Amino acid sequence: xxxxxxxxxxxxxxxxxxxxxxxxxxxxxxxxxxxxxxxxxxxxxxxxxxxxxxxxxxxxxxxxxxxxxxxxxxxxxxxxxxxxxxxxxxxxxxxxxxxxxxxxxxxxxxxxxxxxxxxxxxxxxxxxxxxxxxxxxxxxxxxxxxxxxxxxxxxxxxxxxxxxxxxxxxxxxxxxxxxxxxxxxxxxxxxxxxxxxxxxxxxxxxxxxxxxxxxxxxxxxxxxxxxxxxxxxxxxxxxxxxxxxxxxxxxxxxxxxxxxxxxxxxxxxxxxxxxxxxxxxxxxxxxxxxxxxxxxxxxxxxxxxxxxxxxxxxx
Amino acid sequence: xxxxxxxxxxxxxxxxxxxxxxxxxxxxxxxxxxxxxxxxxxxxxxxxxxxxxxxxxxxxxxxxxxxxxxxxxxxxxxxxxxxxxxxxxxxxxxxxxxxxxxxxxxxxxxxxxxxxxxxxxxxxxxxxxxxxxxxxxxxxxxxxxxxxxxxxxxxxxxxxxxxxxxxxxxxxxxxxxxxxxxxxxxxxxxxxxxxxxxxxxxxxxxxxxxxxxxxxxxxxxxxxxxxxxxxxxxxxxxxxxxxxxxxxxxxxxxxxxxxxxxxxxxxxxxxxxxxxxxxxxxxxxxxxxxxxxxxxxxxxxxxxxxxxxxxxxxxxxxxxxxxxxxxxxxxxxxxxxxxxxxxxxxxxxxxxxxxxxxxxxxxxxxxx
Amino acid sequence: xxxxxxxxxxxxxxxxxxxxxxxxxxxxxxxxxxxxxxxxxxxxxxxxxxxxxxxxxxxxxxxxxxxxxxxxxxxxxxxxxxxxxxxxxxxxxxxxxxxxxxxxxxxxxxxxxxxxxxxxxxxxxxxxxxxxxxxxxxxxxxxxxxxxxxxxxxxxxxxxxxxxxxxxxxxxxxxxxxxxxxxxxxxxxxxxxxxxxxxxxxxxxxxxxxxxxxxxxxxxxxxxxxxxxxxxxxxxxxxxxxxxxxxxxxxxxxxxxxxxxxxxxxxxxxxxxxx
Numbered sequence: 029x030x031x032x033x034x035x036x037x038x039x040x041x042x043x044x045x046x047x048x049x050x051x052x053x054x055x056x057x058x059x060x061x062x063x064x065x066x067x068x069x070x071x072x073x074x075x076x077x078x079x080x081x082x083x084x085x086x087x088x089x090x091x092x093x094x095x096x097x098x099x100x101x102x103x104x105x106x107x108x109x110x111x112x113x114x115x116x117x118x119x120x121x122x123x124x125x126x127x128x129x130x131x132x133x134x135x136x137x138x139x140x141x142x143x144x145x146x147x148x149x150x151x152x153x154x155x156x157x158x159x160x161x162x163x164x165x166x167x168x169x170x171x172x173x174x175x176x177x178x179x180x181x182x183x184x185x186x187x188x189x190x191x192x193x194x195x196x197x198x199x200x201x202x203x204x205x206x207x208x209x210x211x212x213x214x215x216x217x218x219x220x221x222x223x224x225x226x227x228x229x230x231x232x233x234x235x236x237x238x239x240x241x242x243x244x245x246x247x248x249x250x251x252x253x254x255x256x257x258x259x260x261x262x263x264x265x266x267x268x269x270x271x272x273x274x275x276x277x278x279x280x281x282x283x284x285x286x287x288x289x290x291x292x293x294x295x296x297x298x299x300x301x302x303x304x305x306x307x308x309x310x311x312x313x314x315x316x317x318x319x320x321x322x323x324x325x326x327x328x329x330x331x332x333x334x335x336x337x338x339x340x341x342x343x
Numbered sequence: 344x345x346x347x348x349x350x351x352x353x354x355x356x357x358x359x360x361x362x363x364x365x366x367x368x369x370x371x372x373x374x375x376x377x378x379x380x381x382x383x384x385x386x387x388x389x390x391x392x393x394x395x396x397x398x399x400x401x402x403x404x405x406x407x408x409x410x411x412x413x414x415x416x417x418x419x420x421x422x423x424x425x426x427x428x429x430x431x432x433x434x435x436x437x438x439x440x441x442x443x444x445x446x447x448x449x450x451x452x453x454x455x456x457x458x459x460x461x462x463x464x465x466x467x468x469x470x471x472x473x474x475x476x477x478x479x480x481x482x483x484x485x486x487x488x489x490x491x492x493x494x495x496x497x498x499x500x501x502x503x504x505x506x507x508x509x510x511x512x513x514x515x516x517x518x519x520x521x522x523x524x525x526x527x528x529x530x531x532x533x534x535x536x537x538x539x540x541x542x543x544x545x546x547x548x549x550x551x552x553x554x555x556x557x558x559x560x561x562x563x564x565x566x567x568x569x570x571x572x573x574x575x576x577x578x579x580x581x582x583x584x585x586x587x588x589x590x591x592x593x594x595x596x597x598x599x600x601x602x603x604x605x606x607x608x609x610x611x612x613x614x615x616x617x618x619x620x621x622x623x624x625x626x627x628x629x630x631x632x633x634x635x636x637x638x639x640x641x642x643x644x645x646x647x648x649x650x651x652x653x654x655x656x657x658x659x660x661x662x663x664x665x666x667x668x669x670x671x672x673x674x675x676x677x678x679x680x681x682x683x684x685x686x687x688x689x690x691x692x693x694x695x696x697x698x699x700x701x702x703x704x705x706x707x708x709x710x711x
Numbered sequence: 712x713x714x715x716x717x718x719x720x721x722x723x724x725x726x727x728x729x730x731x732x733x734x735x736x737x738x739x740x741x742x743x744x745x746x747x748x749x750x751x752x753x754x755x756x757x758x759x760x761x762x763x764x765x766x767x768x769x770x771x772x773x774x775x776x777x778x779x780x781x782x783x784x785x786x787x788x789x790x791x792x793x794x795x796x797x798x799x800x801x802x803x804x805x806x807x808x809x810x811x812x813x814x815x816x817x818x819x820x821x822x823x824x825x826x827x828x829x830x831x832x833x834x835x836x837x838x839x840x841x842x843x844x845x846x847x848x849x850x851x852x853x854x855x856x857x858x859x860x861x862x863x864x865x866x867x868x869x870x871x872x873x874x875x876x877x878x879x880x881x882x883x884x885x886x887x888x889x890x891x892x893x894x895x896x897x898x899x900x901x902x903x904x905x906x907x908x909x910x911x912x913x914x915x916x917x918x919x920x921x922x923x924x925x926x927x928x929x930x931x932x933x934x935x936x937x938x939x940x941x942x943x944x945x946x947x948x949x950x951x952x953x954x955x956x957x958x959x960x961x962x963x964x965x966x967x968x969x970x971x972x973x974x975x976x977x978x979x980x981x982x983x984x985x986x
Contacts, residue, residue, distance in 0.1 A: 063893075064808050066800075066890075067801060071864070077838065078858070082831030143729065171961045175736050175739075184751055
């Protein structure tokens with residue numbers, strides 16, 4: 029059998045049929061090709077149908093006014109987008125999303141870093157602290173949201189204590205247009221700082237001990253050792269945690285619903301809760317898709333610029 | 344029972360990297376062949392093509408006169424021992440050895456029947472339940488060999504099997520491999536970059552460079568009659584001295600080294616038109632006393648540097664522009680900066696053409 | 712020496728404060744379920760004066776909570792199972808089969824990882840509806856698996872590539888085809904990464920809210936995240952009942968966390984660090 033195959037390859041005038049079978053034989057050692065045909069399509073299909081195609085469809089639907097039944101027929105050009113950018117609640121949602129990013133970068137990540145630096149060494153007490161700080165991250169957002177809704181409740185919880193102590197009127201902070209989002213930001217920091225702390229701890233534990241010892245011999249103070257040695261060495265961890273915190277901020281939704289549902293008077297929406305409220309609950313497929321497209325573009329532009337500039341030299 | 348034949352084997356990787364060029368070799372049944380060469384010379388690639396782990400870009404490989412180019416590795420009746428041992432970390436020693444048999448669909452008792460004697464032979468019986476990570480380097484090596492032996496293949500392939508071991512263990516494992524081969528007498532192909540392994544193990548050595556065969560021969564042939572300058576320089580430690588010389592003929596052929604004349608008594612390849620050549624002398628063939636030599640050539644030189652290595656001394660001197668190394672028994676007395684006579688065994692001279700690099704001289708009495 | 716000691720005390724006071732910030736709401740939640748509304752109002756954070764068990768009992772009263780948990784568990788189980796099977800199979804084609812152009816397909820999966828799941832939620836909803844998966848658990852499982860693929864393929868592939876290549880050669884010589892190698896060698900060696908990815912998918916699925924909210928309509932199908940919001944809707948500001956309910960529903964996650972801490976931390980942060 030094998031003799032036959034090799035001599036076929038030597039003859040110059042081979043029919044295409046034989047070429048195909050020879051190519052197949054050559055590439056199918058160990059059933060390589062059959063394995064490929066069996067192993068690759070499931071993921072490719074699932075991924076294309078449920079992740080990639082809907083993005084394209086969102087772009088298409090966003091040009092229609094459509095309630096999702098029958099075929100989209102009412103072509104409205106860009107009026108969904110025009111309507112969107114004129115809508116005050118959308119402005120608020122964008123602004124709120126921006127606030128989340130800001131708080132993540134200015135408060136959450138530095139807090140996580142300081143804590144990571146103080147408990148990254150292996151000890152019994154440090155493991156306990158790590159465990160505690162990471163706990164909020166594994167809670168479901170809806171559960172965390174409900175817990176904090178109680179804490180912020182004007183009649184119960186911490187706000188009630190607070191107003192009692194000051195002897196003022198009860199203050200329903202989550203119903204206060206000016207302060208509700210601040211309360212949400214507190215919950216966000218509470219929920220997510222432990223995650224970033226764990227990234228930093230993993231990175232810090234990877235810093236070679238002799239480097240820190242060498243810096244001590246060179247006369248570095250504790251602070252200098254942190255600033256000149258530890259932080260530069262965990263920079264890749266920091267870059268990644270910034271990346272995740274911004275992508276996460278752009279998609280905040282689950283926490284908003286139990287806390288405020290976007291209220292009062294649409295003052296606490298994020299991009300996704302806005303999309304949910306104005307697109308999905310009212311089945312405005314066109315309008316909702318337009319919000320989705322804006323969100324998509326924000327994420328992709330951010331991800332690509334961030335990866336091609338800041339993360340580039342890390343890879 | 345198994346011969347192996349390579350016919351015009353080529354290996355070209357994508358990007359036109361030509362790793363093996365027109366490799367031809369016929370290996371007889373039961374022979375122990377060593378592929379020797381510097382890294383990147385194509386020796387491992389050739390072995391892997393024989394094993395069926397690499398595609399063959401051109402030519403044919405025959406095992407027992409049957410073309411195996413398109414056969415699966417398992418169909419070629421070969422077994423292989425890898426450099427990193429490549430033991431399955433999640434399987435016990437027993438399971439590692441038995442894996443191929445299990446894949447072949449043998450029953451539990453059949454597997455047991457085959458694994459036991461191999462484990463006994465390699466002294467692995469007390470270790471059969473251990474995982475590879477609980478074994479020492481030498482034990483892992485033995486498991487890897489057991490895994491190869493249990494299938495009773497016609498051809499054994501070794502890909503640098505000892506290079507992960509420390510020097511002491513390497514010596515004893517080398518002996519073990521040699522003994523095993525004597526016992527089971529199967530065709531064996533062994534790839535290494537270590538010339539000591541090659542010299543001690545091989546029936547025949549194949550020396551490769553840049554994908555080409557430089558010389559095929561017994562260890563003696565390779566050492567005493569290197570076919571070209573590359574082989575001459577590659578084999579032997581310390582390396583052969585190379586001295587650029589002018590070749591001239593009056594009554595007979597002779598060369599000049601630093602103004603001193605050396606007569607060549609053997610046959611010089613007359614087809615050579617080139618007069619520029621390289622003279623090769625092994626450090627151990629230059630002596631500092633004329634004892635034991637019947638008709639030595641004498642050359643004067645200054646001792647520049649001297650190192651005592653124990654039973655031998657190694658000294659460097661200068662002949663014209665070239666530095667030479669001399670190895671002598673440490674009982675001899677010489678001092679640094681001393682001018683001394685060097686006695687050269689004429690029958691051990693080598694001469695290589697500068698144009699082709701090929702050997703162009705046959706001394707009268709070749710020690711075989 | 713004195714200064715050092717001061718720094719150390721400062722550090723522990725700071726850590727205790729942060730720990731308080733993290734834990735007080737949680738303790739208040741657990742204890743709140745044992746208090747009457749009146750006591751909850753005057754004493755939200757302390758131990759209850761009178762331990763009331765009826766609110767907790769009520770959570771279990773109609774048995775619906777078990778159904779919610781069961782649904783969550785089914786969704787999570789199949790999401791993990793499918794992600795592990797499909798993810799390893801796909802990653803294996805990238806790490807070992809290395810077919811022509813595999814890098815493009817690999818990047819296709821990676822790019823998709825950056826896509827926000829929420830952006831195309833409406834077309835996704837229509838797709839699920841058109842495929843007849845609306846109001847079924849598989850309607851939650853399948854998209855969830857699709858969205859987890861990029862991440863898991865990334866982790867699996869880098870793990871598979873780190874396995875010594877001679878292992879594959881040895882297995883080929885021993886008579887393994889690609890599939891047998893995947894089954895007999897790759898999968899058994901991959902338990903650490905299977906655990907990492909499995910835990911990640913499990914936690915994400917257990918906590919998922921948006922997708923079930925979108926897909927499921929009948930209460931029979933609800934996972935606990937929808938159940939808890941509904942309970943809260945029913946009891947409004949009867950916080951003691953709600954807190955009891957929250958406590959009961961988050962307990963499995965916390966217990967699981969305490970037992971499988973190592974894998975959970977690795978699963979949830981490992982991807983970030985390795986990615």
